[in-house]
Amino acid sequence: MDTLRGKLDRCAINTATLGHREPLHVTIDRIARAGFGGIAPWRHEVGAAGVSQIARQIRALELKVTGYCRSTYFPAPSAEERAANVQSNIRAVNDAAELGAECFVMVVGGLPAGSRNLSAAREMVSDGIAALMAEARNVGVRLAVEPLHPMYAAERSVINTVGQALALCRQLDPKNESLGIAVDVYHCWWDPELAESVSAAGSEARIAAYHVSDWLTPTTDMLLDRGMMGDGVIDLKEIRRLVETAGYSGMTEVEIFSKDVWWKAPPDEVLKCCADRLQSVC
């Protein structure tokens, strides 16, 4: 199988990897200068800079937007709040279209406050995505459900495996017009059904994005202690092999939340290390 050596143009940086410490236009320039082919920005930083201006800068630098991060969580205690969440996501989908993003990344949300009802939360997610799909088709943006690690089930996502995300895609979008999956190694590396699920998702062309980082041992923070590729235990080459064998030919995007290590390092050093590791261990 191909390695990523010499193929930084097929690699992207999620801006969270740099810790959101600089204005987005500075970050965009750094990422382009370092030779990456793509970027995945976040709503709060795009909003702060203005979506049109950011879209122009990204186009001028010929970067792909591998994903636009991320959805407002769908579940909420009241129908009014859930409708407002869908409206928020409709606005974001329009911004994703203006950015030319390959997908709108959907972290779907956990249990609503005060609830222990996982099934109900999953229904709210399903209903919320269903309510977003017409707009996504209208503006030509693909929605990518990102299953999160089960340790985030309570607070961030009640969709926790690739298989579960695939079932949701099949249910809501049987013709695969607008709903795909963002496969992130950090969230799914442990899954005993990963090979089977990725193969099935890929054979339906449902894999909309592929994210890499690493699982550190020990992990000292459940959210903000992801590792640089190669520093942890994830078999990155094997998972990329699964994803590409399944038919995915898109970019490999680095997404690392690391408050004590990489968010303290100089941004250009972080990008250099990402480039090195993408080309050696991914």
Add this chain to the structure above:
Amino acid sequence: MDTLRGKLDRCAINTATLGHREPLHVTIDRIARAGFGGIAPWRHEVGAAGVSQIARQIRALELKVTGYCRSTYFPAPSAEERAANVQSNIRAVNDAAELGAECFVMVVGGLPAGSRNLSAAREMVSDGIAALMAEARNVGVRLAVEPLHPMYAAERSVINTVGQALALCRQLDPKNESLGIAVDVYHCWWDPELAESVSAAGSEARIAAYHVSDWLTPTTDMLLDRGMMGDGVIDLKEIRRLVETAGYSGMTEVEIFSKDVWWKAPPDEVLKCCADRLQSVC
């Protein structure tokens, strides 16, 4: 469905819940005095006190031993180490028999040091359990594979769902002579396939133990911040309904690792709270 009100004789305390702060014989007396019907002790504390003496005390108090905790991890870099791990587990299975334990709880271990090969580690687990089964049958002790939450895949267990544990049981022990599953709500509450897996496991009479605690939001420590039943987001009544509908009629065992809260509280207060919550929210 029955609640657990008035049924403390069907409830057990895993001694880890009290933080291993006192000699085991003191803990055993406390648990019996508080009215619980069962106890699940750990090897290090049984070893410190002497297995025969502990077995006598437990019999005299008419406590059931709902589980003996826990296996030495199976995976290791060398065949010699793996064989030594099996030998250690053979000794523990004999102690479990002397204690009259309903099962020997198997936390199977994570990736061997330096490895990223999950499949190989899972093979090592399968081979290790296979090597233990003859002794388990000889001494009449049931082995209970405990799938751990996926956040422990790297360091503690490469078996992470009830479905995966069930597949292992079917493979190694198709006649269900000695291999079952310990279902712990903390590890499996998030699983979208939980109802299906528990139903299948129960219909084969594979559920050997049922453990309760709660998932706190936020969770501040990945290992030692479990909640008291009712203080978190797990739908405990629903999961007990699943387990009992599937045919499980054994004890409900409380297992809480909580270094900052419950391990600092007076042991009798912890037991009183366990009794209250078992009878109200479980």
